[in-house]
């Protein structure tokens with residue numbers, strides 16, 4: 213295709229280190245919330261591009277390792293991935309600059325719109341398919357997310373849904389988050405091999421994706437309700453799985469259940485999941 217057909221890569225035109233963003237070209241606006249690394253704000257880049265800026269609180273992230281990885285992350289480009297535009301790494305705190313998603317996290321979006329969403333099975337399935345497309349791209353690029361959940365997906369204009377913060381879990385310094393015994397470890401989205409051996413893979417992302425599907429079809433309920441982490445670990449080890457959400461048709465629940473196969477090899481790939489979900493969605497029309 214001629215150069216004018218190809219979309220200009222969003223990181224084009226940056227300084228010699230194309231993933232390095234000049235902070236004088238950023239204009240910070242309101243706070244969007246805060247997460248594991250601290251405050252996140254909306255901003256404008258080069259006067260007109262809407263961005264989200266994570267300002268890395270000191271001591272929350274292994275910064276040098278992340279800056280190295282940022283080069284790879286800027287190359288991951290897909291409609292259903294929140295695009296990393298670059299980083300401001302010359303001063304501290306480091307800024308992580310991504311495209312802006314105006315409706316916030318998928319989890320809050322599901323909870324806010326439960327009334328209209330709970331009867332719209334086709335749209336709930338479409339949300340799952342969009343996340344699956346983003347994850348199938350990461351799978352093709354041999355890139356593991358490590359913390360896929362509705363809270364780590366974002367909703368943008370025209371209700372597009374994108375996967376965010378892929379791979380970032382590797383740079384969190386808080387061992388309450390990184391160790392499977394920690395209070396912040398995402399136990400309810402983790403398969404047996406992660407609970408027992410912290411063995412992450414695209415197939416552990418598939419397990420988490422099954423839980424994300426459950427979150428979508430319950431419009432943002434907490435998986436396993438108020439069960440304590442230890443009780444969830446015990447259930448998962450014994451092969452007990454999440455029950456079928458009311459809004460979920462049998463065919464969709466069958467796909468969810470496959471994501472929770474005890475052995476990672478038995479779970480479908482995201483590529484296969486995507487085909488199966490699209491088939492069900494066409495069957496619903």
Ligand SMILES: CN1CCN(C(=O)c2ccc(Nc3nc(-c4cccc(NC(=O)c5ccc(C(C)(C)C)cc5)c4)cn4ccnc34)cc2)CC1
Pocket residue numbers: 244245246247248249250252264266294310311312313314315316317359364366376377380381384
């Ligand atoms: C009508 N509603 C009004 C309220 N509302 C908002 O305030 C709102 C609107 C837009 C928002 N957008 C974004 N919000 C965020 C955001 C905001 C707060 C916290 C975070 N998350 C984090 O900081 C974070 C997430 C995960 C992780 C690990 C490594 C653990 C996986 C580490 C850190 C992200 C990032 N974004 C990237 C692109 N767009 C956004 C966020 C919130 C949503 C719309």
